[in-house]
Each structure stands twice: as structure tokens, then as C-alpha cells.
Amino acid sequence: MLMVVIVEETRLVNIGAKPVEDYVFETILIFQEGSSTVVLKGSGAFISKAVDVYNALVSRLGDSVELVKVDIGSDRFKGRFKSFIAITVRKKY
Amino acid sequence: MLMVVIVEETRLVNIGAKPVEDYVFETILIFQEGSSTVVLKGSGAFISKAVDVYNALVSRLGDSVELVKVDIGSDRFKGRFKSFIAITVRKKY
Numbered sequence: 001m002l003m004v005v006i007v008e009e010t011r012l013v014n015i016g017a018k019p020v021e022d023y024v025f026e027t028i029l030i031f032q033e034g035s036s037t038v039v040l041k042g043s044g045a046f047i048s049k050a051v052d053v054y055n056a057l058v059s060r061l062g063d064s065v066e067l068v069k070v071d072i073g074s075d076r077f078k079g080r081f082k083s084f085i086a087i088t089v090r091k092k093y
Numbered sequence: 094m095l096m097v098v099i100v101e102e103t104r105l106v107n108i109g110a111k112p113v114e115d116y117v118f119e120t121i122l123i124f125q126e127g128s129s130t131v132v133l134k135g136s137g138a139f140i141s142k143a144v145d146v147y148n149a150l151v152s153r154l155g156d157s158v159e160l161v162k163v164d165i166g167s168d169r170f171k172g173r174f175k176s177f178i179a180i181t182v183r184k185k186y
Contacts, residue, residue, distance in 0.1 A: 055176050
């Protein structure tokens, strides 16, 4: 019996202090390397930037990028709770 | 024929410059007034604060508040595109 297992790798892009365009390019590069799913994660003040990165990605890639889901919540960070957003996007073709 | 139409009112809370707790109280007040669904909307830098308000609301109300959906995108504002988040929450009981 031959089993073919296709592993869909999900890659994480941590949104931080770099310009929005840097994260857009990083995500496009990940898509070009063959991963179809990317999670854009931002914490605290970088939550807003994570949404900026998503919008810039959509404006650049158009219909070929699909919003899978948006998770929000809080992570424990240095003993305090910090809000986060995790935006899962998928490259369609 | 008697028709009973139940209108579920959805109320909008625009997240701006006020402290997080103010928006939490505003949302709880809306729930107490009988509306079960509230949309927390934040634009630009207030996106992060909208998630803070959601987390503070969950930590205060616990299981009785439910996350319905999270929408992200961009709105045209003064000729420019501005990122937004719209967090829909529902009071369960």
C-alpha cells in the first residue's frame, strides 16, 4: 500500500516594529516557498499593524489570498495578560 | 393571523480615546438594556484597544459573553484607507 501524506505547513509571521511592507514581503516569500497558510500574529500595540499587514496583502494579492479566520484573545506575558490577534490567511492559487 | 416579530437589536460601540473600562461599562449597560448583540468597532490605532475591551469584557462576564465573529478590513476615511476591526459579541444569559 502506498500512502501519500501531504503536510500543509502553516507558518507564523510575528508582527513587530518593522514597517508593514516588510511583513507583506515576508508573507509573499513564504507563499512562494510553497506554504499556503500563514498566521499573522500581533500583540499589544502591534495588533493594529497586523490588520494593516492583512489589508496591504489583500490589496497586493487580491482574490488569490483568502481570510481563513481571525482569533483574538490574551496571552500571559511577563506575568501580565496581553491582548493578541492571530489572522490566518491562505494563498489560493 | 398573529405574527410575532422579534427584532434582535445590534448595537455599535465605537472604540476611541476613552479608557478601556469605559467601553466595557458601556457594553454591559447595553446588555442590561436588553440588547444581546454588540459590535465593538475600532479603527487605526484603536484596533488594539478594541481587542483589549473584548478581553476585559470576557474577564468580567466570563462564559456569559460569546464571541460571534471578528471582521477585519479597511474603510475609506478622508480619501485614505484605514484598517478596522469589528468584534461581534453576544450576551448568552
